[in-house]
Amino acid sequence: MKKIYSLVFWGLLFCSVHALKAQNAKVNYTLIHGKSFVQSKNYYLLTLFQNLPEVKQLLSKDVTLQKITQQKLHTLSQASKQCQNKFLCLSESMKLSEADIQEVSRRLGVLYNDNNALGKLVVNHLIPSGTYILSQKLSAKEQLIKAWEQDAHGINFTIGVYTEGQKPNYPAIDSISFKVSNKNYSQLVGDFHTTVQEESKKATLFFEPSLTSALLSLEINEREQVADYEPMASTVNKLAFERIKTINWKAYQYALILVPGAGPDEPKVALSAEGMLRCRVAALRYFEGLAPLVVVSGGNVHPYKTPYNEAIEMRKFMVEKLHVPANAVIVEPHARHTTTNMRNTARLIFRYGIPFDKACITSTSKSQSMYIQELNLDKRCEKELNHVPYRKGKRLSETEAEFYPLIEALQINPLEPLDP
Structure with a gap:
C-alpha cells in the first residue's frame, strides 16, 4: 500500500512540475x-x-x-x-x-x-x-x-x-x-x-x-513610437546584445545598472540637466565595476510630443562625454513613466538572456531613488500595470538600490498603447 501511495505521490508531483513548466x-x-x-x-x-x-x-x-x-x-x-x-x-x-x-x-x-x-x-x-x-x-x-x-x-x-x-x-x-x-x-x-x-x-x-x-x-x-528602433537587438542594442553572450557574470556583483530617464521642460532641449547628472552617477558605478552593463531608459515623453528620446540622448551622453563603452550601454527607448522604466528593463533582461535571478541596481537622483525603493512606486505599479515588475533588494546609497526583475513584467498593458 505504501508503494502505491508513493507512486501516486511522485506521479502527482511529476504532473504538477510538468504543468508548472x-x-x-x-x-x-x-x-x-x-x-x-x-x-x-x-x-x-x-x-x-x-x-x-x-x-x-x-x-x-x-x-x-x-x-x-x-x-x-x-x-x-x-x-x-x-x-x-x-x-x-x-x-x-x-x-x-x-x-x-x-x-x-x-x-x-x-x-x-x-x-x-x-x-x-x-x-x-x-x-x-x-x-x-x-x-x-x-x-x-x-x-x-x-x-x-x-x-x-x-x-x-x-x-x-x-x-x-x-x-x-x-x-x-x-x-x-x-x-x-x-x-x-x-x-x-x-x-x-x-x-x-x-x-x-x-x-x-x-x-x-x-x-x-x-x-x-x-x-x-x-x-507609433512603440515601434521605434525595433528590432532593437539588431539596431540600437546590437553591440551590447552581442557582448552579452561573452560576459562572465560571476565576475560582477550585479547584472546591470538602470538609469531612469528625466525629460526636459523645454521643447528644444535634448537632454535635461537631471538626465546628465543621473548618467554621471551611473557611469561612476559602472567604472567601479559593479556591473557589466548600463541600461538607459526613457521614451519621447517630456515635453508633449518632444522629438527627443530620453534613452537615445542619455546613451549619446554616456558614450561620447563619459566614455562608457558603446557595447556596455543598452537602450530602452519606450518607457513613459518610472513604472515602465522598471518593467521594460525587466523585459530586456529576460529577452536578452541576462541572468534573471541576479540582482540589478537603479542609479538615479536621490529623490527618485527614494521613490522607487521606499515610497509608493510599487503601489503605483499595482494600480497602473496590475502587477509589480520587480522585487526590492537593499539600499546601497542615497542614489542606488537593488532590485530583482520579475517575470510578470512580460504582461502586455492594454491601457497604454504608446508603451504596452
Missing part, C-alpha cells in the same frame, strides 16, 4: 511581429490569429465568426450614411461592441481543443511568449479567451483616446493630437472612417476592421 515563459521564444511592431506589441493574440495559417483558416471559415465580420462591415457602411460626420457616432461604429466581444469569447470556447490549431497556439505561443502571463493560472482555454478580451478592450481604449479624445492615463503627455471641438475635426474623422472602410473590404477575421481603426488612429496622431 508548461506555464513558463521561454527565453528562447521568438515573438512574431506580423505587419508591424505597433500591432504585435499591443495586440499579440490578434497578431497570432493573423500570422498562424492553421489558426487563421479555422477562424475565417467559422460561420458564426464570419457573421460577426460581415455585421461589422455593415455597421461601418451604415454609419457612413447615418452619422452625418458626427465623429462620436463614427468612432463608435469602429469599436468592438461588448455583445460581439462576448459572442467571440463563447465561440472561441466552443472551437478550442487542446489538439487543434487554437490549442497549439496557446501551448506554442501564448504561454511561452509571456505576453499574457497574469492569466497563467487559468486553464489553456480560459487563457485564450482572456487574451482575446484584453486585446478587444485594448482596441476600444485606443480608439476612445485617439479618435474620441477621451483622457489617457497621463493626459499631459499622451493625449490626442487634435482639438475634437474644432469644426473640422468631424470631417477628419469622416475621412478616417472612409479609409477604415476601404482597408477593411477584404477583411476575413472578425476583429480586423476595429484593429485597423485602432492602428490608424495611432498613426494619424503620430503615436
Whole structure:
C-alpha cells in the first residue's frame, strides 16, 4: 500500500512540475511581429490569429465568426450614411461592441481543443511568449479567451483616446493630437472612417476592421513610437546584445545598472540637466565595476510630443562625454513613466538572456531613488500595470538600490498603447 501511495505521490508531483513548466515563459521564444511592431506589441493574440495559417483558416471559415465580420462591415457602411460626420457616432461604429466581444469569447470556447490549431497556439505561443502571463493560472482555454478580451478592450481604449479624445492615463503627455471641438475635426474623422472602410473590404477575421481603426488612429496622431528602433537587438542594442553572450557574470556583483530617464521642460532641449547628472552617477558605478552593463531608459515623453528620446540622448551622453563603452550601454527607448522604466528593463533582461535571478541596481537622483525603493512606486505599479515588475533588494546609497526583475513584467498593458 505504501508503494502505491508513493507512486501516486511522485506521479502527482511529476504532473504538477510538468504543468508548472508548461506555464513558463521561454527565453528562447521568438515573438512574431506580423505587419508591424505597433500591432504585435499591443495586440499579440490578434497578431497570432493573423500570422498562424492553421489558426487563421479555422477562424475565417467559422460561420458564426464570419457573421460577426460581415455585421461589422455593415455597421461601418451604415454609419457612413447615418452619422452625418458626427465623429462620436463614427468612432463608435469602429469599436468592438461588448455583445460581439462576448459572442467571440463563447465561440472561441466552443472551437478550442487542446489538439487543434487554437490549442497549439496557446501551448506554442501564448504561454511561452509571456505576453499574457497574469492569466497563467487559468486553464489553456480560459487563457485564450482572456487574451482575446484584453486585446478587444485594448482596441476600444485606443480608439476612445485617439479618435474620441477621451483622457489617457497621463493626459499631459499622451493625449490626442487634435482639438475634437474644432469644426473640422468631424470631417477628419469622416475621412478616417472612409479609409477604415476601404482597408477593411477584404477583411476575413472578425476583429480586423476595429484593429485597423485602432492602428490608424495611432498613426494619424503620430503615436507609433512603440515601434521605434525595433528590432532593437539588431539596431540600437546590437553591440551590447552581442557582448552579452561573452560576459562572465560571476565576475560582477550585479547584472546591470538602470538609469531612469528625466525629460526636459523645454521643447528644444535634448537632454535635461537631471538626465546628465543621473548618467554621471551611473557611469561612476559602472567604472567601479559593479556591473557589466548600463541600461538607459526613457521614451519621447517630456515635453508633449518632444522629438527627443530620453534613452537615445542619455546613451549619446554616456558614450561620447563619459566614455562608457558603446557595447556596455543598452537602450530602452519606450518607457513613459518610472513604472515602465522598471518593467521594460525587466523585459530586456529576460529577452536578452541576462541572468534573471541576479540582482540589478537603479542609479538615479536621490529623490527618485527614494521613490522607487521606499515610497509608493510599487503601489503605483499595482494600480497602473496590475502587477509589480520587480522585487526590492537593499539600499546601497542615497542614489542606488537593488532590485530583482520579475517575470510578470512580460504582461502586455492594454491601457497604454504608446508603451504596452
